[in-house]
Amino acid sequence: MTEVRDRIIQIIAEQAMLDPSELKLDMSPQDIGIDSLGLVESIFAIEEEFDISVPFNANEPEKSDFDVSSLGAIIGAVEKLVAEKV
Template sequence: MSTSTPSIHDRIVAIIAEQAMLDPAQITPDASPAELGVDSLGLVESIFAIEEAFDITIPFNANEPEKSDFDISSMGAIIAAVERLIAERG
């Protein structure tokens, strides 16, 4: 068993999988939160969990997600956006 820290990708997938009550292996990069069964409240809870896990602030407007700079259209987009926020934080 590897003792390395889980990657950003793996940690985000684990958070979303827990929210969706799915096995992390079922989470694909092109799947949208809705396709995974994550409703808007679940998505907000997932965003909070991701912020807490990585000590970042996600610019996300839960009422109008289409007006956010944070792309929540797919798992791949969410992961890329979180990785960018972490990189910008330094």
């Protein structure tokens, strides 16, 4: 699922206006410089890219089944959704 990971990193880097090489898996959206609106936009882009539906509650992300605490957590959750889709 390397291509999934790389594409997610690219989407989030574009949102943060950073080079993908600047992102680390343990960085939180806040560390990357993405606010809540940017995170929602990133989630929409990820959903569109992979044709998945992310169970994300933008108003209460801590109550969501979708872990957005770090870039690595987001990648893991998306990889799981992509794998379940097949």
